[in-house]
Amino acid sequence: MPDGNSRIQVITINSSPIATCLINAYMPSAQSSGDIEYKDTLDQISEIMDKYRETYQIILCGDMNASLHRDNRKRDTVFGEFKNINNLHIPDGYPIKPTFFHHNGKYTSQIDYFLFDERIIQQSNPNVKIAMRHPTNTSDHTLVTANMALKDADQEKLALKNKKRHLRQLQRQAHASKKEKFINEIMQASEKDSKTFHKLIKQQRSNHSSNTDVLYIGNEKFEGESILKAWTIHFEKLGTPNHDKNIFDLERFHLAKLQNDIIFENQHSKKEIKQATPEEVKSAIKNLSTGKTSDENGICSEHYKYAVDELSEEIASIINDIFSDLDVPKNLKNGLLTPVLKKEEG
Structure with missing residues (x-):
């Protein structure tokens, strides 16, 4: 974080709630x-806490070079007043043990602390421990740790997202099951009970939902999330040429091929193409x-x-650039394809 200096370091944790x-x-x-x-x-620390206090829970820790657990020296009193003014606390059962050992071996004191604002004390009940001195520790301070439960806000959001996805999946399954049951009722009624059959058909026609629950490609049935796959198969078939004269318009295909051949020939013959004029563009726009x-x-x-x-001259210039470069920009080739569900006639 941008706050702090060589003595004060600030980090924020995306915890929840x-x-x-x-x-x-590291106090002087x-x-x-x-x-x-x-x-x-x-x-300086007070100013930082004031900045974050409203939207963050505060933890202050480090070498305070003052004590809350010894005789009332002047600096200890200043530190104690700072703690109270800023509504900082130490949890119940906080250990009272030396954290600093003077190199002369004669003096010890407790000057390293974890201080918490009231919200952390109430919600997380942090557990502070002061470690015993270890031979490998060459510092004149011993280790002070605080254990507390902080929930990861990002993980909670991900869990909530997964729950919503699962809920939508269950809703789709329930809706599909209800739809399947309704279709079966219609089929059974059509064979046995004419009155019920017509009642169900009327109910079906009164449902104006625009959502597609079931899609058939040939004899294959697609439901739920697999409907997207069905559309993919459908449009892939539409885009794949079929030279069966009973299905495919061969005459149109040959005309399209002839057009492409003419374009290819013009492209390689380098024939000069007549430039478009703003007046031609205006005329074309008016006919849209x-x-x-x-x-x-x-x-x-x-x-x-x-x-x-305002646009005719600019559009004419773009068209002439296309004539000159013999290339249509990619963004002019894009289009929106929207499948529309139409009611079956008859």
């Missing part, structure tokens, strides 16, 4: 007249049909008609 701000401090050790540097560092759906950018024919004078 509220984020956590962890402030680690040298005592000067009035302890100005020590008090100034405490003021209105009331049609817009393109992928939300632009429809009405936009061109109302701005025909």
Whole structure:
């Protein structure tokens, strides 16, 4: 985080139900007249806590170079007042043991702390431990740890997302089961009970839902999420040429091939193409049909008609660039394909 300095480090944790701000401090050790540097560092920490307090729960830890558990020295009193003013606490059962051991071997004191705001004390009940000195520890401080439960907000969001997905899956399954049952009732009634059959048909026709629950491609049935696969198969078949004259319009196919051959020949013959003029563009725009759906950018024919004078020269320039380069920009080849479910006639 941008807050802090060489003595104060600030990190934030995306915990749940509220984020956590962890402030680690190394307080000045040298005592000067009035302890100005020590008090100034405490003021800086207070400003950081004020910045984050409203939306974060606060943890302050580090080498405080003052104690809450010894005789009331002046610096200890300043530190204790700072703790109370900022509503910081140590949990019940906080250990009272030395955390600092002077190199002369004569003096020890407890000056390393974890302090928590009231929300953490109430919700997480942190457990602070002070480790025994270990031969491999060359520091004059021993290890102080705090154990507390912090929930990962990102993991909670992911879990909620998975639950919603599972719920939607169950809803689709329930809806499909209900639909299947309804269809079976219609089929059975058509054979045995004419009155019930017509009642069910009327109920079916009164359902104006625009969602497709079942889709058939030939004799194959697709339901739920597999409907998207069905559309893929359907449009893939539409886009694959079938030269059976009973199915495919061979005459149109040959005309399209002839057109492509002419384009290819013109491209390689380098014949000069007549330049488009703004007047031709204006005429073309005026003949555009209105009331049609817009393109992928939300632009429809009405936009061109109302701005025909402003756009005609720009469009003519684009067309002439295409004639010159013999290449149509990719974004002009895009289109929107929307399957529309139509009622069966008869």
